[in-house]
Amino acid sequence: MSETKRLKIGEGKISGYLSIFLAIVSLGFVICAYFPDVFTTKDFRDIYNPQIVKWSILAVLILSFIFAFTSLILSKKKRYGFISTIIIAATILLGSALPEGTGIQDKAFTIGLDWLLIDVLVSAIVFIPIELFLPKRSNQSKFHSEWRTDLVYFIVSHLFIQMIGVIVQFPAMTMFKNIGLEGFQNTIQSIPFLPQLFVALLVSDLFQYTAHYVFHKVPYLWRFHAVHHSTKNLDWLAGSRTHFFDLVVVRAMSFIPIYVCGFDSSVFFTYIVIVSFQAVLAHANTRINFGFLKYVFVTPQYHHWHHSDDPKAYDKNFAIHFPFIDMIFGTYYPMGNDWPEGTGLGDVKYPKGFARQFVYPFVKNPQEHHNLKDPSER
Template sequence: MTDNKRLKIGEGKISGYLSVFLAIISLGFVICAYFPDTFTTKDFRDIYNPQIVKWSILAVLILSFVFAFISFILSKKKHYGFISTVLIAATIFLGTALPEGSGIQDQSVTIGLDWLLIDVLVSAIVFIPIELFLPKRLNQSKFHDEWRTDLVYFIVSHLLIQIIGVIVQFPVVNMFKNIGLEGFQATIQSIPFIPQLFVALFVSDLFQYTSHYFFHKIPYLWRFHAVHHSTKHLDWLAGSRTHFFDLVVVRAMAFIPIYICGFSSSVFFTYIVIVSFQAVLAHSNTRINFGFLKYLFVTPQYHHWHHSDNPKAYDKNFAIHFPFIDMIFGTYYDEGDAWPESTGLGDVKYPKGFAKQFVYPFVKNPQEKQDLKDPSER
């Protein structure tokens, strides 16, 4: 999987991209501060500390300026440094004019710009260096043919976090709210934090395993899940490529045990952080050796085999958190230290771009995976 566009250290492009990226992040946070009732997620507002937010924005701005300065020095083309400088100036201007003491009016629907900015910033800080210095596929560029499509998926799923949450929670809450769960939930909440967190991850993984399995086995559901498997360049952004229908159904299945058990708020928020982190890690392009941990937690190697276009690995490794669930149900696949040579849907011609991929499952059935097998294996 060769890509001559792979970035090289010392050309000024990496620092240029980083300066623009960080400048956009800081400007986005200022926009959230101007319109918190529209662009911030209601569930997260109570945990924001104004001083921490202020100094975090300042730190991101300083980093953006430093990378812009490096880009000016190293790069023959100065446009990235210039763009980030303009964005930094706009952020400083808007930030100093920010009104104080404005109240927040709760709206029924908000745009999760804050969640998008936080998640993309943290994920980028953690995974871009890992993929840059410890990549598994050495010749895979960060700017491969599919990265723009994956970025759109990442942005849309985060901006619509509350809308997705309402769609997911509404049927579950209405089905289970009046069946007398109070005593059971009180028992669950009395469990200490660590074992309660394990129970939350385990039961949600069982439900996600089930829905994931059926999305592979039922042809009509596979239409939608094939969108996720269409990527040939697995990296930290690739996990976001999930059709809206697939996303809602799988999250609804995961929410059922979370709601029924009524886990404590600390366990719930920790669960959200772990799920978000592990989803990115599992798809990341990194050769980090997790050793025996690969038998305890889902790792990139384990999940890359799930995305393999090798027929031997089809319909394997469905678990999201714990590989032993696949071991229990006979869907575990392990090739020792080996990694799949390639990923995707094989020879299936799949449309590129978010809009086309959204419509495609409704109008056409992608070629069945079984059709890709060698004649001797059919």
């Protein structure tokens, strides 16, 4: 558990942090508007409405100001409100001087600042209140000892979304391009939306399950996946802690069926939204009771057991979307109403910080929390 003192409502710190966070997000959007060819994701540009973007930035700024004012009233330390006010002023000043009608030059690679800002804003709006008012581990602070590391993972994976996307798509496009899939893909696209979406989630989950299982069972691959399991403080941000090698391989595996089947664009985008949301939800620190749905979809309780440091739960609950996949393959953990007491790698000491964790799997083999040296022994 974290040694950091948990934030309390009424001290002015929560509103202060929220104000600074929203002010920085607003400033980031303005920077995107100044340099769209560098900081915006090419695939998203066509869906942006300038007026909606403008009013959205204004709404975020107003919220930031409200939180800053609240912090100034409640907090004995006024620095949070003042810092936020300075950022707000800078954002307004830069925003008022935005040039009109600037063209966008397509570049081979862009920095996905827009995707980062949108995802962190939406995730924070949804999950911070949930974890604040309905936490499973009530003594776990939002600013625990690992939050900075997880934030770096979140930022890096979003900023380089285009580069990651190209790498992920390469194997599928290389192996299955021009092999006469048009008829099969037309058949898939003729399926109604909801059944087609279920097929997309199912086949993707089967491939992800396989890749996930292999990363647990092959010692050298476990080195990389152990990075994801090293966190002892599961929350909505912790799901981003994934080694680049692990991230690319697993996503590439899950993209193969998506590419081969050629799902309708509406199904594909809905699939992306569901995958992004469920990945965050599965790691969230929340005690929300999903009832019988925990046997239908992967929930926080289900996935927290996958991260458990209890030996009896090792190599269980691999599925990303559907628990019945683990039930079929014998890797389901019968959790009932129980939650794991702790998560992480047990007594295994893993380096802290993004840079050290990136290098570590290439040079050293962490003691496996399975206590098994050879995959054949499992």
